[in-house]
Amino acid sequence: MFARSLSCAKSATAHVGKYQLRCFSHLPLSVPVKLPNGMEYEQPTGLFINNRFVPSQQHKTFEVISPSTEEEICHVYEGREEDVDLAVDAADEAFRNGWWSKIDPQERGKALYRLAELMERDAELLASIETLDNGKAIANARGDVQLAISYLKSSAGAVDKIDGRVINTGDTHFSYTKREPLGVCGQVIPWNFPLLMWSWKIAPALVTGNTVVLKPAEATPLSALYVCKFVAEAGIPPGVINIVSGFGKIVGESLSTHPKVKKIAFTGSTATGIHIYRNAASTLKKITLELGGKSPNIVFADADLEGAVNNAILGIYYNSGEVCASGSRIYVEESAYDAFVDKLRAASEKLKVGDPFDETTFQGAQTTQNQLSKILSYVDVGKQEGATLITGGERLGNKGFFIRPTIFGDVTEDMRIVKEEIFGPVVTISKFKTLDQVVEMANDTEYGLAAGIHTTNLNNAIKLADRLKSGSVWINTYNDFHPNVPFGGFGASGIGREMGIEALQNYTQVKAVRAKLE
Template identity: 50%
Template sequence: MSQVPIKFTQIFINNEWHNSVSGKTFPVINPATEEKIADVQEGDKADIDKAVTAAREAFKLGSTWRSMDASARGRLINKLADLIEIERQYLSELESLDNGKPLAEAEFDLDCTVATFRYYAGWADKIHGKTIPADGPVVSFTKIEPVGVCGQIIPWNYPALMLAWKWAPALAAGNTVILKPAEQTPLSALYIAKLAAEAGFPPGVINVVPGYGPTAGAALVAHPRVDKIAFTGSTEIGKLISKTASETLKRVTLELGGKSPLVVTESVDIPEAAQIAHDACFANMGQCCCAGTRTYVHESIYEEFVKHSAAIANKRVLGSPFDANVTQGPQIDAAQTAKILDLIESGKKQGARVVTGGQRSTRKGYFIEPTVFADVTDSMRIAQEEIFGPVQQILKYKSLDEVIDRCNSSAYGLAAGILTKDINQALKFSGAVQAGSVWVNCYDHTVVQTPFGGFKQSGHGRELGEEGLHGYCEVKTVTIKLAGGQ
């Protein structure tokens, strides 16, 4: 096990470290060993109040941040990217320790984190309005302005990367931010906050308050001086956030859960398709909101596909995320492990066939055997509920029209995919399926240039790409009457 030094465990407000007002701390647990990593200061409403005061002060007219040239904002964001890149190895190890993902995956996440900051650094001085040929003797134009103080709540599955998805567009647009990281994985956010201060962001622009959802998170959402909430997490919590935020009519962006389908047509190369479907489901130990867990396979290739899927799953190696041979780390915590196991048992009871796995590993830590279910039907819980673990459900279908209807029967609509050699099938599917991202002959090709977000109960608003800026901007229309009516 790598010995990763823990450098920051306090609350970060106004470019300073603080203990919680209450004096409380909470433990952060290593999911691979079930042992405590560190005690972190537990923020709650009083700490959120302090952070909001700092963020509002930094956002007021005439402040250093509001007076800064847009191009200078871009340079600051790039400087933060530089510092993250310098600290890439340490941050990767911190992610693996805190989250449990294999080190190679954490390193990839940090590369994507840097890329996200660099992309939005380039946008900082390119956010602008338009002149409008309005009726009457007037000159009209629009200005694009920042929303204000943005509360941001991120999940534990991609801690550093989700931070970048939130901070980068918000900062590029000129907002100030208060981040509530997941209580399971606050360590990388605190370290990156230190790097932000080192990069030169003015005090109050970036604040990080670790704590629990019902206390720190709820206080951030309800705060009357917070202008926007951006949340990534479960649909259940997203509904609560939307309801609370409505009391103050905050702008809200929600990237929520999914039960995403991947359709495997009869024209595919079966071993290749089985590998794509495996990666779609098992990436990050299945802890991915857009995971392609509903694998719909054409009846003509079904049994052969199931055999290949089981063989691939059986090759997964469980163990320490710091072991280069390991391909699957632990689940995040005891509660998530229990939820996954409960859904696995429901699949067995409802008649699905366990092809491989189906149990908790006997090793110490929150490890679950990679599990493949066959003979799954749409009515089963495992085909309807988001499992968020290493569990693949393989369903059989006959026609494309039929399977499109079944894909769309879910309350979710985050992502979907199809594997086919027929362009007509690809175009028909991509046009008909209700999902925010549709991948053809690949899966989860999510990059910073392409918008990401969901239909239906998978949320609203978009992150990444130019679309990711819109939720952090307000449009102001200015109309000037010309003298003499000219």
């Protein structure tokens, strides 16, 4: 990645290749940023602790660049272990001695709803910040912002779902359960959906009475910091939300092992999730992990092929293919295979890839140089393994991290491009003859995050959905999320769920009370 840490004992300038890396002993806590669409705003650069933006203890900073131009946007302060300690102490104090966890849940809901309204007021600016920082098309970014706002509002209205039950144990005792918050929750979010993942983590933790220390991805910290400008105005007290920007090996490691952190929520790669799981075990933290995927997208011959192609495009190219639930393995019934491939290739080649601020752009930049290089390396692997490159597979232009939508055909199930998560706009297409065969092919993976089914035969769709090892199954749609519908995976795709009542349960623990009656 191009975000690099620099020691800030004094002001310094360094060069790595063509990139200028600056370090400031007194970096301002906000800097002016002018966006490509002409909007201007003040970008917070500090850590957010106790409702204040503050410099890191060591005054270290790291560079944030635009994936579409490869130019520096700004520097932000880099948190380290001592900053995590300060943030956790603030969160712990707010939980133990503050009133956030003890007030009427309706008051927490009101504050969360107010936060959503403040974000709604700046929705276009938030979308523009996402596009600048992440490289995604502005239309995608607007969708992310609306989903984030909707989820905050939905969670704010879910306070009546945080309840227990009365248990009939006879007339000698009164027995009941109640759900209580856990305490300080450490949260680590990825770079593909910075603001949306912020909302998916913050909302259920806050509405259930917990406090939070969150680490945004080092490649995309800007929107997570910006929305913290609204926290106090929304009525959320100091210490409830804390943001520590920095690197996973330092901030993420510290959060996952910290004795005062009672829960870790992580979204990212399976390998990192396993590492965090092991760290969390040392202090028996509650944990939720939303990890990788290699999701099958299944098309039957009786499907509306135009609709299936549109859903396949949304399933693999949306957000530049940087979606854990991407439908990256397409299985088409043999009699419809040739027609589907022709339609998908034609549609893929018409997609506009480029300037993410252009309203007509469908696919923006990959978020980092590392990710672009990884995707291109998988294109080489596919060719070496004998797959047929139907279209794409090339970097677009010499500036910015752009790649053409890519389709591989003539693949076998043992190929790496079929087995391994690429996390980019690369899809493989295979044929199937029978329902049993496609079930076997679809389930031949360590992952189990999502799946798609396209057919006009509802009986087949339901039968197949029941047999797929996937946490989410979309029928005649894809990447179709709703705040009330839980999302999460089987197997190597993770533990626990985002959204829905299930997310609230992840942030509470059950207390049983049994009173003997006279």
